[in-house]
Amino acid sequence: MPQGETGVGFQFGWEWGQPLLGGGEFEGAGFGGFGRFLNGKKKNAPLELLGAALGQPVAEMYGRALVGGNVVLQHKNDDKSVSLFIALGEGEMDGPEVVWVNDRRLSTANTAKYHFHPGLDGEIANETDPATRNQKLCSFFPDGFRPRLAFSRTAYAALNLPRDKKHPKKTREFEVFGVYRGLRVRQFDNAGNQTAYAWSANPAWCALDLLIRRYLKPHGLVNEALTAAEKARIDFQAFKDWADFCDETLTINGESVKRCECHVAFAEETDLLRALELILVTGRAYLLERLGKLAPFPDEPRNSILVLDADDLAPNSLTLTRRPLRDTPNLFRFTYHDLDSGRGLGSISSSGTTVTGVDTNFLTWFEKDGVIDLRSGSQKGEFRRVKSITSDTELKLGSAFSADQATGTAYGNPAKDFEERTREAVNEDHQDAVGRIQEVEADLGGQTPERAERLSEYLLGSLVDRPRSARFTILSGVNGALNLLPGDVITAPADLEFLTSRDYEVMGITDNPDGSRAVEAIEYQPAVFVDTAGPQPQPADQPDLSEAFAENAQTVANLLKNGSFYRIGVAGQEGTANARHFKLYSNAGGSPASPTDVEWVSDRDVYVVKTKTSSVDKIGIRSLWNNLGLLLKPGQSVTVAVSLRHAGASGLYDKDIKVKVDSDAENYNDPDGNDYAFTIPVDSLENTFGVFYHTFTLRGDQQVPNALNVFIWSEATGASKSSEDYEIDWVTLAPGAVWVHFDPQAVSYGQTWNAGAGLYDIENQFIKDSAPSSDTGGAGAASSSAGAHADPGNTGGTAA
Known part of the structure; x- marks a missing residue:
């Protein structure tokens, strides 16, 4: 940078690189490598994959990121295992938090399968202790392979994995992803004394590291001490002040959070100014070169330091302007990757390997052999394998946390973190006035929702609320x-x-030969510095039913007759207060009454479930079929869909709603003893109808119960009522893995009332004579790609 008073601040329109690195659907990690299978004629050609390229960008990552990386070597060993080297980015990186291989967690502490090399300066020596951080020649290198490389200054993961003996072709390539902590950075006091070298997500230390790494000391060794001349270019007091500003604790929605954090990754070629720009945005700051020193300043409320009037200004030098209306943006999109999208609902406590939840949804939030992590308390950051899931409020761990967790501990599923989010703001009045959309986009990197809200409000206000200059x-x-x-x-x-007069923020200064100073300024608005955020509801996408079926979609029948509740019930059967084939239900064994607790509203074809006032626990409805299970096979997939809303004027429904497929006696479970149930979590229902669906694979080792039915209820109780009533518009049950909309004509079988069972019988000509006792093979799976219809267009609903 030239001497003088120059600065770097926020400006829309620059491309900053992708916040996710490598693998699968994401960009490569930028190791500068490529990969391909080498299809030689030799029968035993063991080296399968090897790639390298010069002149390609090397990924650089600060904070945390979801990383796939770039495979640079894949080799089949004599014992049929596979050695896999995956470049992650420039070092020195801190290390992995959790790693998955083919969707299963891999223990990074198991040195027989996983080595992490952080990107230190390389050593030409054989690795003897892989548990210790090193950049030596990895012991997973194939015997006899030359040259053996230390990959100096490149962080990489080396894996030694067994192939699946039953399905070797399916695991010829491995899908490896992980959540990694990025670069370790230097930290200083205000006098320039280095106080730490460690991983940090503080934007001040990340920006200083980038300047040292790419500008002040581009050829230095890892954590090499700065020279006196290099230190003379840094305003350490300014960096320390900015770091303290970022670390300041805010209370947002009852939780203590840091004001600013930096979680960015540069996977594509990016110049220094653009990379600095993104880090400065995450830390709400600007950078100046002042008297030869690089000095950052947090953008925060501040007082005027100089008052000017007509006597202080050169004659005829004052020019006042206002941004033209037609040039003002009216559509803003701020994208980010949610660092906390995997946070679970409610909270937990633990005793040994038993985890107990409050207002949780374990059945839908976790999978067996998945991972749970702690997000508050002294053991925050610990991961454990989920051994089994007993219910929505209890699961078993493979091993206990290092200490039992007290009630109220936050938890999450790291496999659900880093989901892409967009915050959008639209000025429709301005769009109408100018007759066009003027769009602005900005990438905020990795952020939590509340921090993304604060940053987007700050950036939005900086553009919209300061039109005068x-x-x-x-x-x-x-x-x-x-x-x-x-x-x-x-x-x-x-x-x-x-x-x-008005307060202005100085944007640029030019010194003239006569000692005068030409100033460019923009109006100052302290309201743009936002340190508050509103509640962050759980996202619940609503369907666009106008395109619910693709033109070439296979027709799938709804097995539940009258699933839209358009036919009145029969006296002495379900009763005229109910829709035909359905009755009132309580999952707690209570006896809801009509219309006090649940009301079928015939003129709207809906069930209104009055959980706001009912004293009966866990109420809803269920279907009434005596031999529906004879239409299905063991091992078959079935999909339940339900259209729901809450009956209030606004807001979200504050209780879980559950849907299950079960026998009339409610004793049909999967092989692990769990219900075939899914949860529509708290804060998912709005006051417009939304479709929620889930696919179950029925167990293949026993017959499907004849009296298979669908049950729907709310977790609201008499002691803990809901904020609003909820309404059921329709429910469907379809064979296969595709949800279907209700269709009164979808099935044509007849039925009769079985008074002894209190259920409906499907007429004999439509059902099997007897149910098979086990899966005969392929009950629910397509035998070829031509028979599959995984996405017929019904993607508008919310998968639960």
């Missing part, structure tokens, strides 16, 4: 003028008659 020249000799810097706030005239 001024240019003027300050005469030589004005007291305090020589101390002005970009970013300072001054008070200057707001009209050409010098009758009023």
Whole structure:
């Protein structure tokens, strides 16, 4: 940078690189490698994959990121295992938090399968202790392979994995992903003494590391001490002040959070200014070069340091402008990857290997052999394998946490973190006024929802709420003028008659030969510095049913007759207060009454479930079939879909709603003893109908119960009522893995009332004579790609 007073601040429209690195659907990690299978004629050609390329960008990552990486070597060993080297990015990286191979967690502490090399300066020596951080020649290198490389300054993961003997072709390539902590960075006190070298997500230390790594000391060794000349280029007091600003604790929605964190990854070629720009945005700051020193300043409320009037300005130098209306953006999109999207609902406590939840949804949030992590308390960050899931409120761990967790501990599933989110703001009045959409996009990197809200409000306010600007020249000799810097706030005239004044933020300064200073400024608005955020509801996508079926979609029948509740029930059977084939239900064994607790509203074809006032626990409805199971096979997939909303004027429904497929006696479970049930979590229902669906694979080792039915209920109780009632518009049950909309004509079988069972019988000509006792093979799976219809267009609903 040139000497003087120059600065880097936020500006829309720059491409900053992708926040996710490598693998699968994401960009490569930028190791500078490529990969391909080598199809030689030799029968035993063991080296399968090897790639390298010069002149390609090397990924650089600060904070945390979901990383796939770039495979640079894959080799089949004599014992049929596979050695896999995956480049992650430039080092020195801190290390993995959790790693998955083919969707299963891999223990990174198992040195027989996983080695992490952090990207230190390389050593030409054989690795003897892989549990210790090193950049030696990895012991997983194939015997006899030359040259053996240390991959100096490149962080990489080396894996030694067994192939699946039953399905070797399916695991010829491995899908490896992990959550990694990025670069370790230097940290200093205000006098320039290095106080730490460690991983940090503080934007101040990340920005300083980038400047040292790419500008001040580009050829230095890892954590090499700065020289006196290099230190002389850094304003350590300014960096320490910015770091303290970022680390300041805010209370947002009852939780303590840091004001700013930096979680960014540069996977594509990016120049230094653009990379600095993104880090500065995450830390709400701007960077100046002041008297030869690089000095960052947090963008925060500040007072005017200089008052100017007509006598201080050069004649005819004042120019006042306002951004043209047609040039003002009216559609803003702020994208980010949610660091906390895997946080579970409610909270947990633990005793040994038993985890107990409050307002949780373990059945839908976790999978057996998945991972649970702690997100609050002294053991925050610990991971454990989920051995089994007993219910929505209890699961078993493979091994206990290092200490039992007290009630109220936050938890999550790291496999669900880093989901892409978009915050959008639209000024429709402006769009109508100018007759066009003027769109602005910005990438915020990895953020939590509340931090993304605060940053987006800050950026939005900086653009929209400061339309006025001024240019003027300050005469030589004005007291305090020589101390002005970009970013300072001054008070200057707001009209050409010098009758009023306004606070401005200095954006640029040019020194003239006569000692005067030409200033460009924009109006100052302290309201843009946002340190608050509203509640962050769980996202619940609603379907667009106008395109619910693709043109070439296979027709799938709904097995539940009258699933839209359009036919009145029969006296002496379900009763005329119910829709035909359905009755009131309580999962707690209670006896809901109509219309006090549950009401079928015939003119709207809906069930209104009055959980806001009912004293009966866990109420809803269920179907009434005596031999529906004779339409299905063991091992077959079935999909349940239900259209729901809450009956209030606004807000979200504050209780879980559950849906299950079960026998009339409610004793049909999967092989692990769990119900075939799914949860529609708290804060998912709005006051417009939304479709929620889930696919179950029925167990293949026993017959499907004849009296298979669908049950729907809310977890609201008499002691803990819901904020609103909820309504059921329709429910369907379809064979296969595709949800279907209700269709009164979808099935044509007849039925009769079985008074002894209190259920409906499907007529004999439509059902099997007897149910098979086990899966005969392929009950629910397509035998070829031509028979599969995984996505017929019904993607509008919310998978639960």
